Amino acid sequence: MKKRSSIILVLFFLFSLFVSLCAGRFPIGMGGIARLVLAGLGLEEVFGTPLHEMQLIFWNIRLPRIIMSFAVGCGISIAGAVFQALFRNPLAAPDILGVTAGSCFGAAAAIMFFSGMTVAVQCSSFVFGVIAVSLAYLLATRSWDTSAAVLVISGIVVSAFFQAGLSVLMYIANPYDQLAQIVFWIMGSFHASSWAKVQTTLPIVAAGSVLIGVFSWRLNMMTQHEEQVLSMGVDVFRWRLFYIGVSTLMVASSVASVGTIAWVGLIMPHIARYLVGPDHKRLIPTTAFLGGTFLMFMDTIARSILANEIPISIVTSIFGAPFLGYLVMKRREVGVNDELAH
Amino acid sequence: MSLHIENIHAGYGKANVLDDVSLQVNQGCICALMGRNGSGKTTLMRCINAMLKPSRGRVTTMGLDITRLSRLEIARLVSIVPQSSDTAFPFSSMEMILMSCANRIKAWSAPSSREHARARLVLDELEIGHLSDRPFNQLSGGERQLVMLARALFQDTPVMLLDEPNAHLDFAHQHAIMELMRGVVKKRGVTVLIILHDPNLVLYYCDRVAMMKKGRIVTEGPTVDVMNDRVLREVLGNGIQMEVTRKGRRVVTPRARVTKNISLLPDADQESEPCDVRTANGTVS
Numbered sequence: 001m002k003k004r005s006s007i008i009l010v011l012f013f014l015f016s017l018f019v020s021l022c023a024g025r026f027p028i029g030m031g032g033i034a035r036l037v038l039a040g041l042g043l044e045e046v047f048g049t050p051l052h053e054m055q056l057i058f059w060n061i062r063l064p065r066i067i068m069s070f071a072v073g074c075g076i077s078i079a080g081a082v083f084q085a086l087f088r089n090p091l092a093a094p095d096i097l098g099v100t101a102g103s104c105f106g107a108a109a110a111i112m113f114f115s116g117m118t119v120a121v122q123c124s125s126f127v128f129g130v131i132a133v134s135l136a137y138l139l140a141t142r143s144w145d146t147s148a149a150v151l152v153i154s155g156i157v158v159s160a161f162f163q164a165g166l167s168v169l170m171y172i173a174n175p176y177d178q179l180a181q182i183v184f185w186i187m188g189s190f191h192a193s194s195w196a197k198v199q200t201t202l203p204i205v206a207a208g209s210v211l212i213g214v215f216s217w218r219l220n221m222m223t224q225h226e227e228q229v230l231s232m233g234v235d236v237f238r239w240r241l242f243y244i245g246v247s248t249l250m251v252a253s254s255v256a257s258v259g260t261i262a263w264v265g266l267i268m269p270h271i272a273r274y275l276v277g278p279d280h281k282r283l284i285p286t287t288a289f290l291g292g293t294f295l296m297f298m299d300t301i302a303r304s305i306l307a308n309e310i311p312i313s314i315v316t317s318i319f320g321a322p323f324l325g326y327l328v329m330k331r332r333e334v335g336v337n338d339e340l341a342h
Numbered sequence: 343m344s345l346h347i348e349n350i351h352a353g354y355g356k357a358n359v360l361d362d363v364s365l366q367v368n369q370g371c372i373c374a375l376m377g378r379n380g381s382g383k384t385t386l387m388r389c390i391n392a393m394l395k396p397s398r399g400r401v402t403t404m405g406l407d408i409t410r411l412s413r414l415e416i417a418r419l420v421s422i423v424p425q426s427s428d429t430a431f432p433f434s435s436m437e438m439i440l441m442s443c444a445n446r447i448k449a450w451s452a453p454s455s456r457e458h459a460r461a462r463l464v465l466d467e468l469e470i471g472h473l474s475d476r477p478f479n480q481l482s483g484g485e486r487q488l489v490m491l492a493r494a495l496f497q498d499t500p501v502m503l504l505d506e507p508n509a510h511l512d513f514a515h516q517h518a519i520m521e522l523m524r525g526v527v528k529k530r531g532v533t534v535l536i537i538l539h540d541p542n543l544v545l546y547y548c549d550r551v552a553m554m555k556k557g558r559i560v561t562e563g564p565t566v567d568v569m570n571d572r573v574l575r576e577v578l579g580n581g582i583q584m585e586v587t588r589k590g591r592r593v594v595t596p597r598a599r600v601t602k603n604i605s606l607l608p609d610a611d612q613e614s615e616p617c618d619v620r621t622a623n624g625t626v627s
Contacts, residue, residue, distance in 0.1 A: 088430040144355075217452040221441050223431055227393055228424060232497065233417025233445035278431035281452045 005275040009289060016297040020066045023304040026057050033058075065193040068201060069299040070292035072190075072258055073268075075205035075250035077291025078212050080265030081272070081283055082247045085219045086240055087148045094251045094265040097151065097244065098158035102132025103255040105162040108169045108182045118192065121185070122200065122256045129252030132158050133244065148226075148240075187311030188259030190299050201257045208250040209288055212243070219243070219280035262313040263320025264295055344368045345390065345501050345533050350399035352389050359385045360396070361557040367550065369500070372527055372534045374544040374565070377554030377577060383537045386554070387503050390535065392416050403501050403533075417445035421497040423490050423504045432477035435470070435489045436461060442497035464496045467529075468522055484515035491519065495526060504536040508543065516540070520547040541582070541594040545569055553577040569594075 021033050028036070036058045039049060079094035087096065095101065106128025107121050114120035139154035173179040212219075218239060221229050229236040254261070272287040295316070302315045345367040353359040359382045367373040375383045388394040390401050392408050401408040403419050411419070421442070429438070439461045440453045447453065453461075465471045470488050473481065478489060487507055494502055504523070508516040520543055527534055538544050544551050544565060551569060552562040555577050561568055571584040574594060583597040 085431075090430060214450045218444070218449060220433065220437065221444055223429060223433075224441065225424075225427070227388075227391075228422075228427070230393065230413055231391055231417060231420070231422045232442050233414040235413050273431070278433050279437055 009275070009286070009293075012297075013289065013293045016293050016300070017066070020069075020296050020300040021058075021062065023300050024057075024062060025304075026054070028054060028058060028062075060195070061193075064195050064198045065190050065299065065303075066296055067198050068193040068258065069190050069296045071198070071202050071205045072254040072261065073264060073292040073295025074209055074288040075254045076261055076265040076295075077268035077272075077287045078209055078284060079247035079251045080267075080291075081269035081280070081287045082212060082219065082243050083265075084269055085223045085280060086243055087152055088223050088225075089152075090270065091266070092152075094247065095159070095260075097136045097155035097248070098132035098162060099129045099248050099251050100255060100260050101159040101162035101166070103129035103252055104186055104260060105132075105166045105169070107185050107256070107259070108166050108173075111181050111185065112169055112173055112178055122197075125256035126252045128162070129255060130248060132162055133248045133252075137241070137244065151240075184311060185259045188261050188313045189302070189309065189311050190258050191303070191309055193258070197257045201253050204253040205250050208246045211246050213284050213288075215239075215242070216280040216284040219284070220278075223278075258312070260313055261295065261316060263316045263324075264291055264298075267320050267323055268294060344371075344403070345535065346402045347386070347390065348399050348402070350386070350389055350396045350401065352385060352394055352396040352399075354385075354394075358397075359557050360389065363399070363554075363557070363559055365552050365559060365562060367533050367535055369533050370527055370531045371549045372523060372536060372547060373550040373552060374548040375535060375537045375552050375554060376539070376541065376544060378579065381554040381577075382557040383554055384505060385557075387422070387505055387535070387537065390501075391420050391422055391503060414445060417497065417499070419499055420501045420503060421494040421499040423487070423494045423502070423507050425506045425509050426483070427486060427490055429478055432479055434475050435473045435478055435481070435492075436465075436475065438478045438489055439464065439493045439496050442493045445497060461492075461496050464492045467495070467526075468492050483510045484512065484518070487511060487515070487519060488522075491522065495530075499532070501533045501535070504534065506537045506539065508538065508540065516543060517546075523547065541569065541574060541578070541584075545592055545594070 018030075022028050022030070032054060035048065036055060038044065039055070040059070076094055080092075083092040083094055083096050084090050086092075103125040106124035106126070109128070110117070110120040110124035114124070133155075136151065136154040136158040139157065140151040143150045143154075170179060170182055173182060218234065221232060221234050222236070222239060222243065224232075226236050251265075268291040269283065269287050272283050272290050275290075276282040276286045295312075298315045298319065299312055302310045302312050345365075347363060347365040350360050350363040351358065363382070363386060365373075365386075375386065377383050385394060389396050390408065392401075392411070392413075395409060406415075406419065408416055408420070436458070440457060443453050443457045443461075447457070462471065462474070465474055468488055468491065470485070470492065473485055473489060478486065481489065491504075491507065494504075507519055511519065523534060523536070524547055526532065536548070538548070548565050550563060551565045553560045553568065553573055553576075560577055561573055569584070569592065574582055574584055581597055582594050584592055584594050586592050
């Protein structure tokens with residue numbers, strides 16, 4: 001990575017972290033942050049004891065929310081980079097195999113039939129996300145064609161199936177409470193973040209990120225045509241299953257906790273690729289760091305810019321869609337190196 | 343380190359493409375596979391590389407049955423240069439080449455600085471060191487083929503398969519690739535099986551040739567013995583003929599007045615004049 005890019009990335013992270021810690025309906029200044037951190041370390045005598053409400057908001061609401069947004073951003077961005085490599089398509093996103101559609105269906109079903117119990121929504125969302133990807137994979141393995149294109153088609157079929165199921169649920173949902181809950185959940189939000197959610201999501205995302213990071217160089221090969229990968233001694237089918245499995249777990253656990261997050265998994269790998277090139281050894285950590293920082297910043301905007309919280313997917317779409325447009329225009333200018341055209 | 347193909351039968355589904363194919367290619371030899379489209383050349387290569395499992399017969403190299411080996415073990419014995427290649431992401435030529443060391447490094451490792459140095463040596467061997475940092479998808483067709491050849495060489499296998507490496511290349515690049523292959527075989531002693539459509543390239547550069555027709559090897563042997571007018575017409579059709587220059591060099595040219603068997607010629611009724619092959623000093627050869 002160019003030194004300047006690294007510095008910009010670190011500065012962006014520090015700025016986002018600072019803004020995220022300070023901004024919100026209960027603004028906390030730099031002094032307040034220092035006081036809270038020192039108090040947390042048992043050094044109250046340095047700056048004095050902070051207000052109880054401030055402590056409550058900082059430790060129980062803001063900090064878990066910042067950690068969740070960073071972890072989910074990391075997980076979804078890494079999954080995006082992995083799926084783009086596996087499907088040899090820079091426009092692939094983590095939900096390409098139906099994980100998001102399955103999770104949404106699972107969450108909507110739990111909202112309707114379990115009165116929206118948080119644990120039920122999370123479990124059901126996670127389980128249906130994994131079921132959706134398993135179905136897509138199973139469907140693809142039944143085909144005589146073993147190419148990645150068949151997997152994509154299977155993903156589209158499964159997504160359509162679960163989206164139809166979701167539509168049925170929304171159609172029969174009580175429009176005064178259940179429907180609003182489903183729609184809000186689908187648009188995603190970190191407002192319900194808690195240490196309990198951090199405890200269920202962070203270990204999966206952290207373990208998945210480490211696993212993908214360790215085997216990141218192999219992803220370079222997965223971008224080549226199947227027969228070429230096989231001829232280089234890599235069991236493409238086994239490795240594809242590994243990468244899809246780990247990425248799906250990361251996405252499903254994220255979506256189960258906070259709902260769907262649009263654009264992050266698609267856009268972040270592009271920016272990271274622009275910064276460090278396509279080699280996944282450098283791309284994966286950069287994407288993770290960038291994705292985490294970006295989502296942390298977007299969540300701060302979502303919760304601070306208006307009096308009411310905006311669903312996170314609206315904010316990420318507002319920033320993501322124009323960025324994709326910019327990428328397309330830029331590629332047109334560059335001409336030959338048109339990676340989006342592949 | 344020779345390559346033995348013994349009584350191979352293979353196909354796709356119920357369609358049998360290869361019918362009792364046997365071939366032996368010795369170490370340090372370039373053997374060409376020739377035949378019309380659909381004669382089974384690529385299917386044979388896929389069997390050698392274990393991409394397609396033969397229904398009968400076996401392929402052995404260094405005494406090892408390819409069909410019984412793991413992908414990793416096969417990748418240590420056989421490398422392949424595909425007909426064409428592209429990549430969805432702008433990997434540099436060096437990154438493309440480094441991928442083929444996957445057959446000798448741990449799954450969690452990335453290529454070491456030693457592997458980088460070795461890859462640079464291969465690039466220098468093929469005289470394409472200047473392409474090292476250039477994005478692969480910005481290279482010309484010829485340059486891409488050279489990079490893919492470098493990748494196969496970097497894989498460091500005793501057997502190399504080249505599937506029409508000259509397809510889409512201009513005249514100069516076609517000969518450049520073949521010259522390079524001759525040099526590589528001489529230096530490294532690898533066994534090369536190459537699919538070619540141009541009989542003149544086979545005559546100039548290949549030690550042996552196997553002529554395929556309808557899934558069978560019609561004839562096989564040293565190029566000088568096998569390549570004659572009769573065999574060429576039998577395998578490739580009546581549209582070509584072999585001529586011998588005054589210097590004794592054999593060249594294959596399109597056959598005049600014969601158009602019936604070449605359905606792709608635009609005006610089948612129109613008679614054409616016989617074309618002469620002229621040397622640089624103007625003599626008809």
